[in-house]
Structure formats: structure tokens, C-alpha cells
Amino acid sequence: MSFNAKMHVADGAATLRLVGELDRRSAPRLNELIIEAASRQVKRLVLLMDELKYMSSAGLRCLVFAHQKMPRGVQIVLIGTRPEVAETIKLTGFDRSITMEDSVEAP
Amino acid sequence: MLERVDAYPNQWISGFGVRAGRPLPFGATIVPGGINFSVYSNNATAMTLVLFRRGESRPMAEIPFPPAFRIGGVFAMTVFGLDAETIEYGYRAHGPYDPADGHYFDPGRILADPYAKLIGGRERWGAPRDSMVYRSGVACDDFDWESDRQLNLPAEDLVIYELHVRGFTKDPSAGVAAPGTFAGLVEKIPYLRELGVNCVELMPVFEFDECEGARSDPATGRPLHNYWGYNPIGFFAPKASYATTGRHGMQIDEFKSLVKHLHLAGIEVVLDVVFNHTGEGNERGPTISFRGLDNQTYYMLTPEGYYYNFSGTGNTLNCNHPVVRGFILDCLRYWVTEFHVDGFRFDLAAILGRAPDGSLLSNPPLLESLAHDPVLRDCKLIAEAWDAAGLYQVGAFPDYCRWSEWNGRYRDAIRRFIKGDLGMVGEMATRMAGSADMYLRRGPAASVNFVTAHDGFTLRDLVSYNDKHNENNGEGNNDGDNGNNSWNCGHEGPTDDPEVTALRDRQVRNALLLLLTSHGIPMLVAGDEMGRTQQGNNNAYCHDSPISWIDWTLLDKNADLFRFVRCAIAFRRSHCALRRRRHVADSSPEGLFPALSWHGVHAWMPDWASHSRLLAAMFYGDDGGRHDCVYVAANTYWEGQTLELPTLPDGLAWHLFADTAAPPPQDVHQPGREPLLTDQARVHVGPRSVIVLVTHPVPTKS
Numbered sequence: 163m164s165f166n167a168k169m170h171v172a173d174g175a176a177t178l179r180l181v182g183e184l185d186r187r188s189a190p191r192l193n194e195l196i197i198e199a200a201s202r203q204v205k206r207l208v209l210l211m212d213e214l215k216y217m218s219s220a221g222l223r224c225l226v227f228a229h230q231k232m233p234r235g236v237q238i239v240l241i242g243t244r245p246e247v248a249e250t251i252k253l254t255g256f257d258r259s260i261t262m263e264d265s266v267e268a269p
Numbered sequence: 270m271l272e273r274v275d276a277y278p279n280q281w282i283s284g285f286g287v288r289a290g291r292p293l294p295f296g297a298t299i300v301p302g303g304i305n306f307s308v309y310s311n312n313a314t315a316m317t318l319v320l321f322r323r324g325e326s327r328p329m330a331e332i333p334f335p336p337a338f339r340i341g342g343v344f345a346m347t348v349f350g351l352d353a354e355t356i357e358y359g360y361r362a363h364g365p366y367d368p369a370d371g372h373y374f375d376p377g378r379i380l381a382d383p384y385a386k387l388i389g390g391r392e393r394w395g396a397p398r399d400s401m402v403y404r405s406g407v408a409c410d411d412f413d414w415e416s417d418r419q420l421n422l423p424a425e426d427l428v429i430y431e432l433h434v435r436g437f438t439k440d441p442s443a444g445v446a447a448p449g450t451f452a453g454l455v456e457k458i459p460y461l462r463e464l465g466v467n468c469v470e471l472m473p474v475f476e477f478d479e480c481e482g483a484r485s486d487p488a489t490g491r492p493l494h495n496y497w498g499y500n501p502i503g504f505f506a507p508k509a510s511y512a513t514t515g516r517h518g519m520q521i522d523e524f525k526s527l528v529k530h531l532h533l534a535g536i537e538v539v540l541d542v543v544f545n546h547t548g549e550g551n552e553r554g555p556t557i558s559f560r561g562l563d564n565q566t567y568y569m570l571t572p573e574g575y576y577y578n579f580s581g582t583g584n585t586l587n588c589n590h591p592v593v594r595g596f597i598l599d600c601l602r603y604w605v606t607e608f609h610v611d612g613f614r615f616d617l618a619a620i621l622g623r624a625p626d627g628s629l630l631s632n633p634p635l636l637e638s639l640a641h642d643p644v645l646r647d648c649k650l651i652a653e654a655w656d657a658a659g660l661y662q663v664g665a666f667p668d669y670c671r672w673s674e675w676n677g678r679y680r681d682a683i684r685r686f687i688k689g690d691l692g693m694v695g696e697m698a699t700r701m702a703g704s705a706d707m708y709l710r711r712g713p714a715a716s717v718n719f720v721t722a723h724d725g726f727t728l729r730d731l732v733s734y735n736d737k738h739n740e741n742n743g744e745g746n747n748d749g750d751n752g753n754n755s756w757n758c759g760h761e762g763p764t765d766d767p768e769v770t771a772l773r774d775r776q777v778r779n780a781l782l783l784l785l786t787s788h789g790i791p792m793l794v795a796g797d798e799m800g801r802t803q804q805g806n807n808n809a810y811c812h813d814s815p816i817s818w819i820d821w822t823l824l825d826k827n828a829d830l831f832r833f834v835r836c837a838i839a840f841r842r843s844h845c846a847l848r849r850r851r852h853v854a855d856s857s858p859e860g861l862f863p864a865l866s867w868h869g870v871h872a873w874m875p876d877w878a879s880h881s882r883l884l885a886a887m888f889y890g891d892d893g894g895r896h897d898c899v900y901v902a903a904n905t906y907w908e909g910q911t912l913e914l915p916t917l918p919d920g921l922a923w924h925l926f927a928d929t930a931a932p933p934p935q936d937v938h939q940p941g942r943e944p945l946l947t948d949q950a951r952v953h954v955g956p957r958s959v960i961v962l963v964t965h966p967v968p969t970k971s
Contacts, residue, residue: 185354185355186352186353186354186355187352218354218517219354219409219517219518219519219522220354220409222519222522223409223411226411226412226413229413230413249513250514250517250519252452253447253450253452253512253513253514253519253523253526254514254519254522254523254525254526255413255522255523255525255526255529255530256413256522258413258415259413259415
């Protein structure tokens with residue numbers, strides 16, 4: 163039941179690598195990072211998801227939180243989301259305010 | 270900011286920090302630092318909160334409510350440090366066990382919270398019951414609704430489509446990624462758009478027990494289910510196995526996503542709700558929640574303590590008891606505020622007008638409260654205005670100028686009319702005109718018109734069977750209605766006889782065309798637009814199988830029928846003369862023609878005689894300066910007839926929208942592109958056929 167998130171801000175984009183399980187206990191940690199990203203006026207919020215094994219209902223709500231915290235026009239991108247997690251995001255309709263990509267785009 | 274002291278415990282019980290909770294709202298609510306549990310019982314002497322780790326059947330803790338945490342009949346406690354996502358809960362209610370006095374208290378049982386927003390333990394459809402299946406769960410109520418709200422479509426503009434969430438996409442032919450679920454239904458929204466309906470009525474989606482029956486299919490030996498779901502267990506909880514994400518406890522989000530997507534497509538959501546009974550059955554049924562918490566309050570009981578059975582299912586919810594009334598109101602408000610649903614259809618609603626002793630109330634407080642509730646103000650309220658004990662209130666339901674009804678008399682009249690029964694022309698005319706004999710005060714939209722519903726024959730079976738064939742239900746064909754007003758067109762069941770099948774095709778179209786040109790709200794049953802059959806079963810409530818599921822291959826096989834229905838719906842939606850808010854008296858002049866006039870072999874001369882088999886109506890409206898004129902003629906005689914048409918003023922001409930006697934694709938035309946009638950003075954209507962004409966301006970020569 164561990165969760166770890168690291169943020170890296172560069173070139174107007176905040177990139178967060180999420181590792182482990184995102185649930186009610188770990189969601190506040192991610193929300194803090196999202197608030198910090200919002201305060202640094204990035205144009206893009208990128209969540210690297212390939213090491214996130216599980217996302218609970220509270221975890222999904224972080225996506226809504228991000229959508230509401232980030233200024234209008236900021237793109238929220240989820241990269242490499244595991245199929246099980248991606249399916250849950252889609253079936254519950256949480257994919258409407260975000261973009262999901264398979265892997266990091268070539269620069 | 271000053272920190273609130275009530276965010277901290279002031280007592281420790283069973284290792285948990287607690288304090289006296291808030292009695293309202295009832296149920297389990299996330300509060301700062303913990304969860305507030307509130308449950309009421311008028312007759313319990315003590316109550317214990319039972320906590321589980323999510324998914325486990327053995328409790329992790331039991332916390333008795335201290336006497337100081339009780340206010341009146343309400344037990345309320347805030348428990349701190351609980352993670353709403355990882356716990357489930359239940360109650361043990363202490364009190365007398367004395368069935369003759371109406372009490373069934375048994376602290377040995379763990380009971381579900383009547384206000385549970387999530388029910389754990391039934392995530393997999395049809396899974397065998399374990400010892401303690403109905404655990405209550407705590408819901409997160411945040412959801413990104415964006416700007417969604419109730420659609421508020423005018424009632425007279427609705428075309429309702431009744432469907433079963435599981436059956437709609439369970440069959441592999443549905444071709445969806447999430448079969449049988451809310452998410453699967455989202456995948457079919459483009460289909461609903463193409464069909465043109467603007468309201469779906471979902472058969473029960475509250476948590477129910479599909480495994481309650483003990484019967485099995487005599488032919489296959491497979492156990493039968495309560496597939497329809499008219500036996501609710503959790504009135505606040507979307508059925509977990511109807512959500513692909515139910516295994517993660519996210520059925521609430523998946524259902525909200527469904528409503529949001531339907532609204533984006535311009536489609537309203539009406540829920541079929543069952544407040545007349547619960548899934549606890551009679552004296553021999555399972556004790557899940559209500560019986561153990563406060564039997565005497567929740568159920569209508571005889572003086573000897575037995576259950577009244579006005580619902581035909583073993584018990585009757587005591588819905589005009591002030592406490593139960595509040596429960597129902599809380600429940601409906603929850604579905605409207607949390608799920609944005611647009612309306613409700615009330616199963617066996619006549620029961621909602623009965624007093625605790627079963628007698629009929631002239632001014633039932635429950636129905637009055639629902640009619641005038643501010644939260645429910647914009648909801649469609651539709652009553653199935655009868656019950657299983659013989660009370661039939663169609664046209665006489667306590668309506669407060671607010672309630673609509675499933676018009677059972679429309680169903681009976683149209684069925685008898687199209688099969689050619691004598692003496693039906695006058696009544697069919699009344700039903701087509703919005704049943705002013707019953708709904709004049711309320712307007713035509715009080716009448717939900719239908720030929721078929723989930724209960725009874727499918728439309729295809731209505732023209733293929735004289736008798737019900739319910740042997741597979743395991744009751745020796747004794748269940749299901751015997752009065753179907755059906756006609757097999759000359760052969761019972763499937764046949765290759767081209768004459769019989771052609772007549773069936775025509776009868777199906779006749780019924781649909783009359784339904785979709787009648788004043789009132791038309792309701793279709795999912796699958797009827799593609800010729801779905803239940804092989805003559807008129808009570809398929811117990812079949813979780815291809816008998817009940819939509820076979821989507823029919824859409825190809827019966828593409829002509831689908832096209833016909835799609836055009837007929839589009840036609841209705843493009844003619845305001847068919848969608849009246851008020852009844853029109855047949856003599857009231859309105860512009861060019863009366864708003865509704867009746868005709869016969871000769872224009873303006875209807876034949877109301879009992880031997881007549883011809884009905885012709887002309888609907889007229891002024892659609893913003895454009896003449897909207899629709900002529901519908903139905904001939905139920907076995908030979909064709911030639912009818913004189915009402916003369917049109919210069920500049921208007923008759924065009925043919927539909928002729929059920931014509932082979933497809935000539936049976937129907939795209940609305941707005943109907944071909945001109947060669948003979949403007951008369952029209953031929955074939956044997957057992959319906960034609961629909963419409964006027965268009967004559968193109969001016971320039």
C-alpha cells in the first residue's frame with residue numbers, strides 16, 4: 163500500500179511520476195502537488211502513469227481536482243496508463259477532461 | 270480559522286474514537302475526521318454499528334451506540350479515523366421478537382442501512398449468496414458534472430423508450446466492450462440518437478436480489494433469476510452488478526457518467542422505481558434490512574401481524590406512514606440531486622395511495638408530497654396506476670394536476686382496434702385524442718400511451734400468438750396475464766407462410782403508426798423496433814438469457830422495420846399538431862381547419878357505428894405561420910377502402926408519409942420528403958392498413 167509521487171517542472175510543463183497505489187490515503191499527497199503545479203503557472207500537466215498499479219474512487223477524483231485547480235486551457239495528459247486503470251477512468255466518465263496517451267511522444 | 274471541536278472524538282469505544290453524531294441526514298455521511306452514522310427505528314431498544322473491512326464477510330469491529338447518542342428514535346454517532354473507501358458497515362438492532370405484534374428484532378442479524386448509498390457483496394450478477402451479502406458502503410459524492418442539469422424537455426415532446434440495463438447490451442451481438450452495464454449502455458447512445466427517442470425509462474436499477482427465486486427452467490434445469498429486478502434491497506444504491514466498475518465500488522460514478530452522456534445526447538432519464546414492496550418477501554422471506562430494523566413501521570401488517578400483499582410479492586411497503594413517506598421522499602430527492610435523473614415511473618403506484626391498513630386514501634399524503642416537492646418539481650412523475658390486489662385507478666389516480674399515468678386503457682383499446690374487434694372505433698378515437706375523458710384537466714401528456722411494455726408480449730409476439738407460452742417460467746404456464754388482446758394472424762407462433770408474416774409485419778406497423786401519431790406521450794419497448802420476440806412468453810421476468818436480451822442481429826434482419834420506426838418518430842417530432850399540451854375539442858376552429866377533425870369514407874363524416882372498422886383523423890396546427898396538417902386513416906377491415914380526402918385550399922397538397930399496405934421501402938418516406946399524392950381527392954387504404962398523409966405547400970412556379 164505505498165504511493166510515491168515526484169514532480170519535475172520544466173519548459174512550462176509539470177511532469178509527475180506516480181508510483182504505487184493511489185487511494186483515499188495517498189490522494190491528498192497528489193492534490194498537494196497539483197496545487198503546487200497550478201501555482202507555477204504551467205501550460206501542461208503530465209502524469210506518468212505506467213508505474214501506478216491501482217487507482218481508487220478517491221484517486222480518480224484527483225483528476226477532477228486537477229481539472230478544476232489548473233487554469234482553463236491547461237492540458238492534462240495521462241501517459242502510459244495501465245489498461246485496468248485506464249478502463250476504470252473511461253467507464254466512470256473521468257476521461258472527459260483529460261487526454262490519455264499510450265507513451266511519451268517523440269520530441 | 271477556528272477549528273471545530275466536533276472534528277475530534279470525545280469517547281473511545283471498541284478502539285474507535287467516537288462522539289454523539291448528527292441525526293440528519295440519515296445514513297452514513299463523510300464528515301471532517303470521520304463518518305457520521307445515523308439510523309432510526311421507532312421500536313428498537315438499542316443499536317450496534319458493525320464495521321467491516323471492504324469485501325470481508327466477518328466484522329472488524331462492533332460499536333454499540335451509547336444511550337446518550339440517541340435522540341428520539343434516531344441513533345447517531347460519528348466514528349473517527351475511518352477510511353470511507355475501505356470499510357463497509359451494517360447494524361444490529363435490539364428489541365422484541367414478537368411477530369404477532371409486528372416485531373422481528375434479532376440482534377444476531379447484521380442489517381443493511383436503508384439509506385446505504387452503496388451495497389457491497391453483490392458485485393457479480395447471479396453470484397451465490399454468502400452468509401452476509403448486503404454490506405452497506407459509504408459514498409464519495411463528488412463528480413465532475415460539468416454543466417449538466419435535468420433536460421426539462423416538455424412532456425408532450427417525449428418519446429419514451431423502456432429498456433433493461435442488462436438485457437440491452439448483454440447479448441454478444443450488442444458488440445460493446447462492457448456488456449450488460451451502465452457503461453455498455455453509454456456505448457449504445459449513438460443508436461438511441463439514430464432511432465430518435467429522447468427519453469429512456471430504465472427498468473429497476475436500485476440494488477436488488479436477482480437470486481431470490483427458487484425455481485428453475487423446466488426445459489434446461491438452469492436456475493431462474495429475478496431478472497427484471499422488481500424486488501429492491503437498497504433504494505439509494507445503484508445496482509453494483511450493473512456497473513463494470515462495481516468491483517471497485519464505483520457504480521455511482523458509472524451511473525452518473527451514463528446520465529451525463531445521455532443528457533449530452535438530448536435524452537432524458539426516467540427511473541422505474543419500486544416503492545410498493547421490498548425484496549424481503551413475506552414471513553418466510555429473508556431479513557435484510559427493513560424487517561429487522563423496524564418491521565412495524567416499514568410494512569403494512571394485518572391485525573394479526575401478517576403482511577398485507579397488495580403487491581403480489583409477499584409484502585407491502587407502508588408508504589403512507591409518515592416515516593416511510595419521508596424515506597421515499599429522501600430517496601427520490603437523492604436520485605434527482607445526486608444523479609440528475611429527469612423523472613420516475615412508479616411501479617404499482619395505486620399502492621402508494623393506500624393507508625397503513627390497506628384502505629384507499631382520498632388524499633394520500635405521499636402522493637401529495639411528491640407532487641409538490643420543490644426538489645422534484647421538474648421531474649416527470651408517472652404512475653402505473655394499478656396494483657396486484659385489483660385496484661385499478663387509470664384516469665382516477667390522485668394526480669394533483671401533476672402525475673401522468675401509464676394509460677392501460679390506451680393499450681387495451683389499440684390492441685383490440687387493430688385486431689379488428691367491433692365497437693372500437695369511438696374508443697380508439699378518444700384514446701388517439703389524448704384520452705380527454707380521463708385527462709382533460711391535466712392535458713394529453715398525462716397519458717403515457719403504449720401498445721407494449723416490459724410486462725406482457727413484445728410487439729412481434731402480440732401479432733404472433735393468441736395465447737401466452739410461459740412454460741419456461743416453471744409455473745406450468747399459470748403465471749402472466751391471460752387477457753392480452755393479441756391475435757396471431759392465422760398461425761400460432763413462427764411460420765413461413767408469406768401471407769401470415771406479411772400481415773404480421775403490417776399489424777406491427779399499424780400499431781406503431783397509431784401510437785406515434787396519438788396525442789399523449791408514446792412509449793416504446795426496447796427491441797420492438799427490430800421485431801424482438803420472447804417466443805410467446807408474456808412474463809419473462811425470470812429469464813436472464815437470450816429470451817430477454819436484445820438480439821442485435823435483428824437490426825439487420827428487420828432493417829425495414831427499424832427504418833419505419835425511425836421515420837415515424839422523426840415524423841412525430843416534426844409535427845407540432847401531434848404533440849399537444851392541451852386537449853383540443855373536435856369542433857374548435859383553429860386557422861384553416863379544426864385542431865382535430867374526424868372523417869370516414871366521406872370527408873368530414875366519421876362512422877361511429879358499432880360495426881365500423883374505419884377511423885380517420887385530421888390533426889391541424891399552426892406551426893409559426895406554416896400549416897401543419899396530418900391525416901391518419903386506419904382501416905381494420907379485411908378489404909381495402911377508398912376514402913374521400915378533405916379538400917385543401919389552393920397552395921397546399923397532400924403527400925404520402927406512410928402506407929403500411931405498401932411493401933418496403935414504399936411503406937414509409939423520409940419526413941419532409943414525402944411524395945405527392947397523384948389523386949388529391951381520394952386515397953386508397955388497404956386491408957388492415959394505416960396510411961398517414963401530410964400537407965406541403967405547392968411549389969410556386971417562377
